[in-house]
Amino acid sequence: MKIFIVGAGPGDPDLITVKGLNLLQQADVVLYTDSLVSEELTAKAKPEAEVIKSSGMALDEMVKLMVDKVKQGKMLVRLHTGDPAMFGATMEQMTLLRKEGIECEIIPGVSSVFASAAAVGAELTIPELTQTLILTRAEGRTPVPEREQLKALASHHSTMALFLSATLTKKVTKELIEAGWSEQTPIAVVQRATWPDQKIVRTTIEHLDRDMRENGIRSHAMILAGWALDPNIHEKDYRSKLYDKEFTHGFRKGIES
Secondary structure, three states: OOEEEEEEEEEHHHHOHHHHHHHHHOOOOOEEOOOOHHHHHHHOOOOOOEEEEOOOOOHHHHHHHHHHHHHOOOOOOEOOOOOOOOOOOOHHHHHHHHOOOOOOOOOEOHHHHHHHHHHHOOOOOOOOEEEEEEOOOOOOOOOHHHHHHHHHHHHHOEEEEEOOOOOHHHHHHHHHHOOOOOOEEEEEEEOOOOOOOOEEEEEEEEHHHHHHHOOOOOOOOEEEOHHHHHHOOHHHOOOOOOOOOOOEEEEOOOOOO
16 A cells, blocks of 8 residues: 655646656545645646645644545545655654555655745856755754754855745844854745745845845745855856866866867
């Protein structure tokens, strides 16, 4: 027995993978996070499919429903926003399902972090500027391991993508500055990336909290921070070796200068 955990993508129903869509259209039961997954996407399920909203369910209730449906011989797709690997709360579901003898196959999806980068036209790794991206969140009601406190991670001065941190901007500002970041460091905030009501706010560490409040952004937002988010980055001459005419690699011999 098996269920499919499918990454629905960030919002735009066209951003589900082909494999994910095929499974969705085959499913007898679709269980989806209705606060985060577009109903335009769930409408692509076959007409006779049972489509169930999960936002009002506790973990045990949700897992019991999945177990019951699968044991009835039904094919079940669990639709998760973005990519299930990032802050998807999938492992706790899979642990309980496996105790019931039900395996899970995960189908990856487009994460909101990459949808947000696309929305602002950013490459998050720029040669000679930043080659590392840290995906994390600020510590709120859910604790963060001591060695993964935001200030400690920020000490690397690499590009950062902060999930689930829209209500913690004062804390974010404080910890980045304590880690030695300039108050002028560029930040791009994307709320509801790829949805029709997507909102983009470009700001700096110094003005992050103020600009978030003025724009009424308190949820469903990705915070991208670092010099890769500089809106004037295109005016600077950062280049990789990949297309350098003097650089030899497995598919091209470089030209000697």
